[in-house]
Amino acid sequence: MQKGQQSPLSYLKAAYGGEIVVRLKNGIEIAGRLRSFDDMMNLVLDSAKERDPHSKEVKRNVGTLFIRGNNVLFITVEE
Template identity: 40%
Template structure:
């Protein structure tokens, strides 16, 4: 294992920096992700995205669909990040971990 330092970030200021930017919101269930413009986020960390698309893996196959405007309830969110590239969008966790380990 590599020895990397963990620097926690307060989520509220971080999320405010993402407002009106393109983000990826990964759900806890079914390896589903929503990519869209972050319109709003509240104190409970519910998310509203506009111009959104849904990407999921169903039976090992990637499916993508444009959904427009979505509201994502806080208890479903695994993580949120700025959508800087599409190379890691909707990558299953085990493949993402393997890719990171191979880079080291």
């Protein structure tokens, strides 16, 4: 199965420049435009917003945000 051979991180590459939502281990949810990431899943997001994970209501705008990868729980790509 060809598709299966791609690594998980290669799927994130397709999201460069697009909107993603990052859920951190401590429950915080951040939405923003993916500008950079690495193997540790360190992330840089542009126009980042902290939102309520349930209501999706924006709690504050944080501009460009650097996230240390070990805090990441999961990531979704907005379509």
